[in-house]
Amino acid sequence: MRKQGTRYLRYRRRPVTENSAGILHTESPALLGSFPTSSATNFRYSTDGFLVFSDSVYADGNLTTVKEQDEAWENRGTSALVYDHTYERHWDHWVLPKSQALFSVRLTQGPDHKWTFGSEFVNLLAGTSHSSPVEPFGGTDDFDVSKQTVIYTTLDPTLSPAWHTKQNVYIVDVAGGSKPRELTSSALKGQTHSPILNENADKAAWLELDKDGYESDRAKIVIYDLKKDVRFTLTQKWDRSPDSLAFSKEGDFIYFTAGDHAKVKVFVFPIPATPEKSTTDPDLSPKYLTPVPIVEDGASSGLQTLYNGRVLISKSSFTSPNDVFLVRGLDDLQVQIAQTEGAAKFTGKVEQITNLTDLKEKKLSKVEEFWFKGAEDIDVQGWILKPKGWKEGEKKAHPVVLLIHGGPQSAWEDQWSTRWNPNVFAQQGYFVVAINPTGSSTFGQAFTDAISGDWGGKPFVDLQKGWKHVLDTYPEIDSDRAVAAGASWGGYAINWIQGHPEYNFGFKALVCHDGVFHTTYTGYATEELFFFNQDWHGRPWEKEAKELAEKYNPSNFVDKWSTPQLWIHGSKDYRLPETEGIGAFHAHQQLGIPSRLVIFPDENHWVLKHGNSLKWHYEVFRWFNEFVGEKN
Template identity: 30%
Template sequence: FDCPTKPFGGDEDFVWNPDGRHLVYVAKKKAGTEYALSTNTDLYEYDALTGKTRNLTESNKGYDVSPAFNSKGQLAWLQMKRDGYEADKQDIIVSDGKTQVNLTAQRDDIHVESFLWSRRGDSIYFIAPVNGTLQLFRVNDALVTKTSPVITQLTTGDFDVSAIVAETENALIVARNDMNRATELYQLKLTSGKMVQFTHVNDAAYAKIKKVKTERRFVTTTDNKQMLVWVVYPPGFDPAKKYPTLLYCQGGPQSPLTQSYSFRWNFQLMASQGYIIVAPARRGMPGFGTEWNEQVSKDWGGQVIQDYLSAIDAVAKEPFVDKGRLGAIGASFGGFSVFALASQHEGRFKTFISHDGVFDFKSMYGTTDEMFFENWEKGGNYWDKNNAVAQRSFSQSPSNFIEKWNTPILIIQGGRDYRVPIEQGQQAFQAAQLKGIKSRFLYIPDENHWVLSAQNALVWQREFYKWLDETLK
């Protein structure tokens, strides 16, 4: 068994108790098919004196991760309830060895990303998505205060608090970024809530770069819900002009769309090339409640696709949007979304870009390294004809609707992507070629589900904008 857990585990997967005797670690003690279908990691306590190990979280069937002790020896960790569901609501659990308390269960919209014990050990700071951003919160430790957990939001604004670095006297050091600026460290005054920039690593570089404007909009969906949409405008935006516009499709599918700063899907860079960016917080994103987050699973080709169309249709009504120059872009689930939109857009889009997108659900189910994900998201396997949920899911595969494709498409695929393996991009490209559609296949043999090397990142950016220049500008 592995600790750290594969493939993403690190030193957050183990911690010593302050007593110096007990080590708590994370492991998924399963094998074979059971291992592949499960997300049930547990916290195990190893006694260095006796050599004995006990399971601290045996009753919970989902993820138990990120154990951390306070100075009093109380343990906190992150927990999801359901086995096989990697995007379940994630809560903070605390235990004194006898009693366990869920500190964040009372807030349906709270999905905890990370946390840090306070120096006094009577409260916990944590980060969670809210209203299209990542913000900092505090919750009291109910086991210490002997009161019900009370959650307090400590920061607010159009930025992300992406990490909690440390607590100092009456302040926290946090990492903060937004769509215009990469991460810098800030000091957050706990008494006033004021944030003061602590590092200025990127000031000289950004002094030469114009900022883009980001704007929140709320769009009514086809089922009469209100959906947050980020709109990003080019520097020097002139509402009297018309701009080509890109619909950005977020991956995940259950990944929050926030004020993040990506070195690949960089909205500041995209907008600075003269594009308006439309980025909807469509169905399947945390930060808007459990129901909203779960409405993508087992229905990839349903309401979520309509959410994308609602977003682009609403913004395209503006006189400064050139309706004749709309494109759709995205990676992973976003790449799937592009493939799905290619058969449903009814002439809205002039071009598409899909990176590591899921094209054929059956072959994806048979080749992905994340079997638990596919099993949950599709609702089961494709050969069980009595499983109506799974049958509906597999019927929504983009490969079933190729006859409706008619729009230029750039397909990007990593050769070491085991999450969405290479045959997904190859099948989509071959179908486009056989249909005579203008298409290009960018194959990066030494990249996985992301683009991690600087040289490959340059190739990616150049090909991305070259394609847009050819097909949209």
């Protein structure tokens, strides 16, 4: 048995081999060493012989005393938690005395060629008030490791994280013993993420947002020349937001993923010569202004560059969970880019090298894309999936569900999900409509920004027009058996639609998951206060914010509610507390309208546990079936 509170790390003793696809194979695990805690995670390796990882520690930053301090905390004689500053709770947990830190431990190889841990776990953030990875979702994408250095992003410790999003980027020696050096500009106000180092560790890159308090601002690629101490922005004029980065092995190109028209594509940029001084708007020739797309279908992630013009990715779609793909022929593309000005085109191959998600004899509904004119005559995009058993030309044969995404600065992207999966609804016999209205991401920053202060405005013009377009296009849809569901902002949309029968959607039943019922109250009760302050143009008691929030407050229209509705909420949802769902349910109950409440005491904003996920789907389809299901 392993000791309580201890974690072991094993390595592979036999030599590592690489097959023709560039995939590594190893055998025979051996014990490398043990950690003082059981919570070490996010491992990265330095080729100079260091293992870098993250763990939670107390204020002294000492990893070896965590177990002892944990016991003292558990036996403190009270359950009271006392706070002088926010956060007091975040996402799904109450904030306790520990915080995240990065550690390194030296790896040594003995005469028998066995690797073992060194004697010291070095806290690379000691004495800084920094915390990385950034909670609640930070992982290995919040730091990177080269031979001798570690680069990381951290929230600015001088600002309240509840109403500021400013993050700085630092670099520190992997062996510790030195003070981290800041790489970001003192003028930076917004968030940073995805810091990386190139193979030679002479250049760094990260993603940077200009605006404080706005997580959905446009992300830009920043390059930092560590030798010249010069930083410059690469994508100042490109109207999309990259979300992960990787240098080519040679360091002269940068690959990245970015959402574009509801797909997550892989792109490449050449890295220009370093300017003489730091700038956010360098003078660049055309080939540095627009990236070249490489993988344009589905949703790519897990980007890793290899030698010989290859990149490894994971890719999913509405019809397939993630598989691993190898992109070949990038060396030829790099030559094209170097020799032309903006005319390069990828002609290589994207090869699927795993079949982890082969459905064999099972079939899923294919997705179709559609466009229509929305609010202010702007082109708006959506997806439709035909139901299981669909036959062309059948009149009013199938019910239809409108799914409304959260965010609101998000999108229905062509990717797999284990939570809100349109194909699950299609397999239940529904036409599935998923529209990306005003406020959605991947369609340009202006479209994303346009929902600010207008939650109940243009997005619902888009949804109405998109709904009409679908009903006019597909005669197989039975519009008398229409339902709708949404989560988070999508849940807000469901509550808003309840109070606006003039929209004439004709829904027979609705489902709201963890949605907003009282906009103004959420400005006080949510943990990330910056979100309300950004989207409503101020704090909830300030004039403009208060007027806008009350204008688009679903609770002000309860007297117009009439449609049967199911509310689902997680008790550990501190983004939108469960009282949002409970309060709306109470209103429906007093109005005498058919309604149901499902509470998951152990879930947060998302339903993640397997049994709970099955129950979630069962309750949603049971509810819809009561109102639009086949008779008997």
